[in-house]
Amino acid sequence: MTISKNTTLTAIPGFRVGHWTDPVGLTGCTVILCPPEGAVASASFLGPSPGTREGVLLSPDKKVERIHALLLTGGSAFGLGAAQGVVKVLEERGIGHETPWARVPIVPAAVIYDLGVGDPKARPDAAAGEHAARTASGQPVLRGRIGAGTGATVGKYLGGGVPGGLGSVFLERHGVSVGAVAVVNAIGDVLDEQGRVLAGPGTGPGAVSFTPGDVESTTLVAVVTEHALTKADCKRFADAAQCALARVIHPSHTFLDGDSAFMLSSAAKPAADPLLLGALVQEAVCAAVRDAVRMANPSAE
Template sequence: MAQTAPPSAIGGAITAVPGIKVGHFTEARRPTGCTVILTEEGATAGVDVRGAAPGTRETDLLNPANLVEKVHAILLSGGSAFGLEAATGVVRWLEERGIGYPAGPARVPIVPAAILFDLTVGDHRIRPDAAAGYAACEAARAEAPAEGSVGAGTGATVGKLFGMARAMKGGIGTASLKVGAITVGAIVAVNAVGDVIDPATGTVVAGARDAEGRRPVGATAAVLRGELPAAMQAGMATTIGVVATDAALTKAQCQRLAGAAHDGLARSIDPIHTMSDGDTVFALSTGKAGLPGNMMALGAIVPHVMAAAVLRAVRAARGIEPSPPGVSELG
């Protein structure tokens, strides 16, 4: 069951997993937005938070020891903590359709969420709100979603270890892989302090550039040579994403799957899980394959799929207009 193709050769989208839809809202007034991953029939979920500056909603609910078994959507948003408001719009959209956890006379939609920091790009007073989350749901489809500078990846940047003037554009990417009867997919908004690395070659695909802005320098290599990072406020970055499978998993297994997805981030982003990142990955199991998940196999596959989504995010990204001083798109 091993996947021998490098992450750069993995295509597809998280919507290849039956039971998953994705919708973007891209803010026209400044580079920001949000992305919703809909599971209208409900999906078992887990989460793993590894960054030191996370911004999240309803992650405690996903603890295997806690009550609710299924979620109805996951929201990824720009706008820092303000962007969590977009989840309210997702809840409203689901409630209008009678989707949610039975609670007395109501059905309460369960919508965990995570945000990334993009407030330094454009007017920080403009950020995803409830209307943005609702619009993302309206746009959700089972077809492969757009990638790059859309949705939660609109204002994303990478390679910020030496300041925004030497950064490059990040974005949102997705990938999937079918092994036997099981499908695994990932979607990720890449807004990292670190560089994006092709794990097959070790090459910096997008990241901190030299002082002249001509080429990536390799952030970690520069630190090892003695170049000190810029002073950064905690929470100035963050990579957030979702992995999903149609295998039937428990909440505890989903939590482990989210942890395995972080291995994919560690292979493709360097450095990762810093004090200025709030890196968070959710895992979803729709169970549509009707088969139990082999956690050994899934743990081997998921990092490849997540790393592929990271590479696709920056390769599809486009420059910001007007761009912050020095921020460059890939290529």
């Protein structure tokens, strides 16, 4: 029997991923569980409309360094409530930031706007987040129209759009490795490795005018590594992940986007060459975005 190699984020030891999916309402959520001791983390939020929970806490100047899980979810601001279910599971397991009276799980979250795709009343809630957390595993990440990518769409500048989905990759070079997950809900087209349109109309904006509010879009990316990073390092790599979105989505970071990028480090291995690690972060983001639309659109090529 041939055993397939894990080429997704969970190939990074200590990190597990779980989904909750509503195939009727067309929404869902995805949870990345960190090792029990947590992961050093920071984030980069670009665009005027990011929907987040605990986002400010991830700034390098804030006190708490480690998070214990990350939630990526549909349902717009309503979906942030799913984080409470993740907190419940972690509390049961005795995982969290140590305080004098309790361990407090730190669970940042970010949302996409998918209310116009399926049922606008269908939203991930605390029970959905709890399910995703309880079913999280180190098995290869399930990808496509699943979890937070269920209602994601791309290429929406002419209206409509095509499925965006959720993608995940693992990259390793010269002993340095990263894993990434992307939830691709972009206004722009997604481009392939040669710069050709992989998903979307491919004409560019202009043929049809729209005003703010006509389209709400956000791409979420999370990159993890074992290599030791400070919180400030994580912020720089999260910024690099945002730059990668501009290589694979056209146009990217529009005034209707709320793109969010997270960088997590378990610090289980010594620090790596920052130039190589930065290159892998960007390559992983591009690859995860392309993987999302390919898995959500099997005939995209």
